[in-house]
Amino acid sequence: MASGARGGRVRNGAFGRRDAGFRKRVGARACLIDRVTGHSQATGIGAARLRPARTRGEDFWVDRRELLGSVLIFSSLREKELDLLLQATTIKRLKPKDVLCRKGDPGNQLYGVLSGSLKVTTTGTDGKDVMFGLMGPGEVIGEIAILDGEERSATVTALESTELLTLHRRELTPFLETNPRAAIGLAGVLAARVRQLSDRAEDRQTMPLPGRLAKRLLSLAEQFGERPIVDGPVEIRMPQQDLADLVGTTRESVNKQLRAWEQEGIVELGRSRVVLKQPESLEAVMATYEL
Incomplete structure (x- = not known):
């Protein structure tokens, strides 16, 4: 990014x-x-460990x-x-x-x-x-x-x-x-x-791909999104094939729509990631197709 x-x-x-x-x-x-x-974190321990039983207090x-x-x-x-x-x-x-x-x-x-x-x-x-x-x-x-x-x-x-x-x-x-x-x-x-x-x-039956994809991206951002920069864009780490599976379409169709949004400055694409630069625009897309 x-x-x-x-x-x-x-x-x-x-x-x-x-x-x-x-x-x-x-x-x-x-x-x-x-x-x-x-x-x-201070000791750099990668795997969390349960405390010994003798330390299990209130x-x-x-x-x-x-x-x-x-x-x-x-x-x-x-x-x-x-x-x-x-x-x-x-x-x-x-x-x-x-x-x-x-x-x-x-x-x-x-x-x-x-x-x-x-x-x-x-x-x-x-x-x-x-x-x-x-x-x-x-x-x-x-x-x-x-x-x-x-x-x-x-x-x-x-x-x-x-x-x-x-x-x-x-x-x-x-x-x-x-x-x-x-x-x-x-x-x-x-x-x-x-x-x-x-x-x-x-x-899948009633909402065109742009609406389904916008809805899914916003949901993923809420649940799994990361913000590398404080108050910056939210980043979703996910291969486009997995995203296509979630919205019920092909990877090629998802890529085409994401590229169009990238040209508009709504998202930014990287290797197995999507950055939501303008989530309000995705909300507008979703709202359009939910009416």
Whole structure:
């Protein structure tokens, strides 16, 4: 990205409001993760480690309880209920490209994303992987298989260093049976997933590519965007093929539209990245096609 580019955030637009809240949540969660896992930037330790059991005092459990409560399906639980679950949780860490689970694997565990990001893929008719979803902090993975006990319906792979809370089905199922708030939370996750899939299917049928692509870029910027320069443009790191999979078109079509927006100064393209220089223009494109 050009060093002098300063697109800035949209002060009065929806993206600007969402962006501020997103950054605040991510920052708070990062601090919690560091305290819970014992991660030390000062010593240059690359992989976070759990503190030894003998150091697990009240602060440890308070921090870990907050992390568990940040996962959507457990956000309405009381402290005592969260503490019950904490006894059964473990923290799983993945490096970039590590596979969390593969399609067809037994669905015995539920995962709550604490940090990082993962892609959800399936195999297309041509035998190649097709990405149809991204998961970030606070989201849940494995909610379908954990309920019906069937095989995993997709492959999930870490895109970056990622940490997850893990709950096994044998502990979670009886907990759901005796804690209606958690069961309702899980039902809410399933409902949101169905609504999301329905919205995407509707978009593919009724919204032209420019609208779908603008909508997806804004969503990705909110969830996974980075801002290398303070108050500068938001950068999304993603290959154009993955972006094409998410909006339901070809890489060539996505590239053509992005090049057109680059000529207008709306975005800037690089190797496996898109910089949103004028997110307000993308909001205008999306609004045009949503009317």
